[in-house]
Amino acid sequence: MPMAPPQSLFLRLLVPLLPVLAAAFAIPSPASPAQDKPPSDAAADKFLRACCANTMDAAVCYDSLHPHASSFDRNFVKVAGVATFIAYARLRSFDHELRSFLRGGGTGAGEDVVAAVKSCVKYFPDVFYREDDALAMLRRLETAAGRREEKAKSNLNTVNLDISEIFDFTNMCLDGLVSSGGGVLASPVGKMMLAGNATVHLYAGIAIDLVASIKL
Template sequence: MASAATFLLIIAAAAWTSLTDAAPSPPPFVPPPPCAPPQSAVAFLRARCATTLYAVACYESLLPYACIFQTSHVKLARAAGDVNAAWLRSISKRVKELVARGAAGGGGTAGGAKSAALRDCASTVSSAAGLAKQSAAELAKLDVAGTTAGRSQVRWAISNAQTWLSASMTNEATCADGLADTGAAASSPVAREVMVAVVGTKELTSNTLALVRGIPVPP
């Protein structure tokens, strides 16, 4: 079973192509180029991650992008949003593959409930991935606007991103609760794999939401 830390490494690499507008873009799953971020960027990341519920996951998942966001609240939130969206896309793809293989395991009524929970999870995680993508796109638009973004545009972007991230967290919780309530996570290695991934992404989504809330609004 893959650990949450392993998923973080994979998804952080996959998210790189979403975090840079440079051309040509690196191929998928290539991590950011080696970078020695300035201490100001590292200190900024530590301070911002300290405002989240899962500071360690926040710091470890976003440190590879410190040279990109430096000390920008918007760029940091965008990095978190892109990593979160990439994580969810990966989980959604994995769960769909498991459902297609009928990999929930077990026969009888209990086995049927576990299979149903995994199918429901595939649907809710797919929805969560779509919501995370919308949030990441909103943060990307705000990032591109840069210093030209006015108060109303910043407030609108923050509100939209918060709405979509909150809805994404609800779907993630629905998936996790379904796997727990049917006993699938306790008895099925497949369900446990999905549970580990979903728990990891719930942390990232929560952290992204906190970082979005921390974006300063112009006077």
Template sequence: RAVAVATSRSPMAPAPAPAPAPSSPAATSFLPASCAATNALDACYNLLLPYVDTFHGNLARVARAAAAIAGARQRDFAGELGRLKLRGTGAGKVADMTLADCFNEVSTSNLFANETLGHIDNLVGRLGSREDFDSQRVLAQELLYSTESGLMQCVDWFHGAGEADVSSPVGKEVIDGCTTVSAYVDIALMLVNAIKF
């Protein structure tokens, strides 16, 4: 499925990345080749371009950068959900309970962001046997997939709660935030999927 990364300046939109430093042609050409593994080549490229000189031709480093950015966005989003939860949705008890469930889901899955990075770090260093490598990749994939599934589950919960909840300002903000963060996670997941021993 195609994903788009938000570029608006809403409270849940990502902060702009630092300006990229001058890069070698090899480093710059490696990034689009890496991002071709995703369904969001342009978004992947723009997201990771500021870090291009840190990849050194290693796809696992690209995936790690994407996963680190996704984890940071998820952490920021969990904080925003916590603030929204304190205010309430203004759309009634069901919407408030749905928001609380989303906050719990996003916050809980974010606890595994560092573990995900640890597994990807093992892919960067290519430590151990092929079996060890494959095991680390599968663990990273499972954690990223679980995170993305949880975010989309929040969207489903809001849709299941009713039209009033979906169309409320808080409901729209939560759905937009889940979709945006999910797009970052999806880029990281597709990059991890492409890493070979």
């Protein structure tokens, strides 16, 4: 029987681990249920659980958005907007971590590791370029008037594409990391990159699922 290409085998092994890696290495949100009292309105909590039910990880979706539950006012677009903000924040934190490593000179990490990190971070500025516009479009769609605008569907599609770029570029980062070889993957920086990619991938996936569920 022919063996699967190493890259495809690695990706198949990685995908089931995404939630585990994300939970282990995720950067803390600005607030968490342990720090803030849960919303007194049980309806707000129920609404959030319903919003998260069909995302790629309902539990992570709920936990990350729970501190904001009382502010959603049963507005699904607001939920998607906060999830999108969090997805960009996770990517920004990951990008900062990688660039901090590069600013430190990558001492002792090896040329292959440094090259893998440089290859990864080069993609992210293109993603951040669209962040403000994506969030602004979602804010307009929070209102009934905004959802009635002639360009509402076009704006929603644009937001979906913008968030999907987080997926696309983290996938490129991961592909480059895998192709760097087992030595890079097994290094501390390689493991950090795997965990960071998994975290960003998960939160971007949740945002994409929520945005895709918006009804105009």
